[in-house]
Amino acid sequence: MTTDPPRQKTGRARSGDTGSVRTLERGLSVLTALAEFGEATLTQVAKKVGLSASTTYRLLETLRQQGYVEWEERSGLFSVGLRAYQVGAAFSVRNTLLGAAQSEMQALVDDLNETANLAVRRAGEAVYVHQVEARQMMRMFTHIGAVAPLHCSGVGKVLTAWLPGIEVRHLVGPGPYPAYTPNSITTLPALTRELDAVRAQGYALDDEERELGVRCLATPIRDARGDIVASLSISAPTSRFPKKNIPETLERVRAASNQISARLGWRP
Known part of the structure; x- marks a missing residue:
């Protein structure tokens, strides 16, 4: 498990x-x-936002160039573009994922009494988006985000393993990678073998690679197209x-991730 990185203080914007x-x-x-x-x-939008027509047009044109707005020449009407839809869809997918995962994660924790985590990939990192804590006195914990x-x-490897090799190299770089413990993978050839x-x-499996004394088992969660969209893990x-408990734990975690995937529309 990771610890939350130091937060940057929010300050005032510079005058520039x-x-x-x-x-x-x-x-x-x-x-x-x-x-x-x-x-x-254009006139309707300008009136709605309280800006001049010229300012509103410049803003609309910039948004159009970036794909957030579309303009129909014949009618002269502006509408929301595909890029804006994609941004909104990302929010929808995240919330659909959490809704599909919550009950299964809670049941997993009830069965195993260990902390369950849900992570997604963001660029070159895995990001924890949900967690259900165990009831143990000593338990694994991480901040959402x-x-x-x-x-x-474990979640990072799952979120990377099914990507094309060239994309993996782009995400993690050529190495060497930081060694958090003596068990950490630090070279691209070793990582490639691990992902295979x-x-x-x-x-x-994160076998004390991120933190000594902590083991984590992670499985993939797929969407309706079969793409890996998240990873479910148990840490203890x-x-x-x-x-010796890995096979039994794997069976239970895999069943939970398959059920979440099914709720997202995946069919084996």
Whole structure:
């Protein structure tokens, strides 16, 4: 498991940034207004947001160039673009994922009495988006939003193993990678072999690679297309999760991840 990285203090924007922030705020207000209209003329949008037609047009044109707005030349109407839909869909997928996972994660913790985690990949890191804690006096804990390295965490390996090799190299780099413990994988060839094994066996193990005395078993969660969209894991001290318990734990965690995947529309 990882610890939450130090938070940066929120400060005031520098004077040079004020104009950019104001432009961003105006752009978002224009996009919001357009979403409420569905389709609208330049005049309608400008009136709605309280800006001049020329300013509103510049904002709309910038949004159009980035794919957030579309313009139909014949009618002269603006509408929300595909890129805005994709951003909204990402929020929808995340919340659909949490809804599908919550009851299964709770049942998993009730059965195993160990902490269950749900993580997704964001660029070159795994991000924890949900957790159900165990009732043990000594239990694993991480903050929602905390990150884990792809090369030495169970969830990171799962979220990486099914990607094309060239994408893996792009995400993790050529190495060497940070060694958090003597068990950490630090080279690309070793990581490649590990990811091959993860794909073959269908799960990943963090065997004291991120933190000594902690073992983590992770399995993939798939969407309706069969893509890996998240990873479900169980973390516990090695004293309570010896290697001989891996097959039994895997069976239970895999069943939970398969059930979550089914709720997302996946069919084997």
